[in-house]
């Protein structure tokens with residue numbers, strides 16, 4: 001039996017991956033080498049799993065079937081001999097073959113092109129000199145905004161670098177002050193322009209989902225309000241700060257029925273500074289299109305947490321840029337002396353000893369937001385490090401706000417049931433949509449998987465049944481719904497959560513936050529695609545936070561489990577975390593990385 005047939009028989013390929021292989025076979029009159037067909041199917045499957053392509057030395061990362069794989073060398077030789085496979089070098093565009101091979105990785109050609117274009121776009125921005133003006137003029141304001149600047153404060157370092165660099169990546173866990181810092185950077189840019197008698201820079205804020213954009217704008221407004229109370233800050237500078245954020249799609253301008261956007265390299269975005277939050281969620285094609293649309297001379301600032309899950313779609317863009325930028329502790333000597341008016345002495349190394357994008361990244365380390373009632377930091381650190389013994393030890397000790405439901409696979413059975421359901425039962429008695437939405441944002445069940453007995457879909461159904469019975473109205477009063485596609489017509493976006501209520505006449509209305517009155521109502525029949533929202537996957541919850549999180553992991557290990565998934569899940573909690581998992585599943589999850597096969601890091605390293 002051919003390898004392709006063996007994979008098909010084991011159910012290891014999606015029909016669409018197999019169809020790609022079959023179409024190559026048909027076009028070649030059945031003559032094509034089985035190993036080429038298998039590689040094509042895997043390259044297609046790899047993209048669906050978030051990889052940019054398939055590494056020939058590690059096909060198991062894409063497909064863990066019980067088959068004997070060709071050796072990487074032999075496979076590469078066969079592929080290089082095939083006319084379906086282009087062999088570009090790093091700088092060239094691949095020709096019209098559907099596949100491309102480079103550095104032992106087989107790509108669908110389009111994804112290899114996204115990588116190449118993204119790397120070249122990022123380098124273009126990184127190499128452009130930033131319009132920095134005289135830093136001595138800004139020094140007093142800088143010292144007001146960052147009083148600890150000369151004591152090694154990372155936020156100050158990020159702000160100073162943002163002035164000197166056109167491309168900056170600010171990474172850090174939740175509440176490490178990424179938004180606060182960037183608000184101050186934007187204020188510095190505004191003040192600098194105004195002091196020089198210029199117009200304030202045009203600034204855009206964006207995030208990958210509507211919810212994340214809303215949160216970003218909220219944090220920015222809070223940071224701006226704080227700045228207004230500081231001495232030495234002109235209110236007019238604060239007035240020039242943006243107070244809203246859009247999705248990256250909306251910023252770029254979607255074109256109906258097209259994967260292209262209104263803004264691209266030929267029609268760049270009309271902004272001098274673009275800040276993108278939750279950058280770990282931006283996939284390869286979207287980041288490529290965004291970077292290409294950044295106007296010559298404009299700044300691009302990416303904010304994100306590299307330890308979180310990578311984007312659902314192909315790419316691990318934030319991780320690749322982070323790798324190419326190094327840890328950011330030491331700066332190139334020329335940069336460190338340029339920054340001395342603001343930061344004093346900064347450790348430096350000769351340019352040749354540093355990563356190519358060094359000086360373009362700062363990792364913020366200190367968390368400021370943590371509620372006193374929740375002591376998550378040591379647990380989050382141990383999870384990030386994959387240190388299972390420490391994680392289990394901490395969980396069993398029970399840090400403040402953390403409840404470990406060891407071996408509980410079903411929170412709806414047994415003692416936990418009523419604790420979990422009580423806040424949602426209260427929703428049925430609330431009449432004011434605004435109050436209900438705020439209440440709804442308090443609690444969420446998060447799962448690793450969408451399907452299966454412990455997946456989000458099934459848990460949702462069971463929670464809905466527990467709240468409103470088996471014969472329930474599909475839009476019962478108090479039901480939570482999660483929008484699963486972007487609808488610009490409605491102003492509703494993938495990830496938005498609404499609450500259903502019945503008005504006095506018994507008509508169901510689904511309410512969402514936003515609009516001039518704070519809430520917007522829609523008839524449920526008119527909603528874009530949506531699902532229940534009492535339970536959702538950790539992936540869907542990225543970019544959101546809840547007062548109380550129940551993270552429920554499967555009874556058995558699964559490939560979707562990873563330390564990044566656990567870390568992302570637990571850091572969605574603001575006040576209280578419940579974790580349902582067994583010792584062996586937790587250990588297996590922590591031993592696995594959610595990393596993605598990608599050539600972006602080496603392309604950026606040049």
Ligand SMILES: Nc1ncnc2c1ncn2[C@@H]1O[C@H](COP(=O)(O)OP(=O)(O)OP(=O)(O)O)[C@@H](O)[C@H]1O
Nearest residue numbers: 155172173174175176177178179180181219368369
């Ligand atoms: N240097 C600081 N001193 C005191 N408080 C700070 C400092 N930096 C940030 N904070 C506070 O910490 C909280 C979190 O800050 P911020 O929202 O900027 O973090 P973030 O990293 O953007 O968070 P997230 O990842 O959740 O978006 C805010 O309440 C902010 O006021």
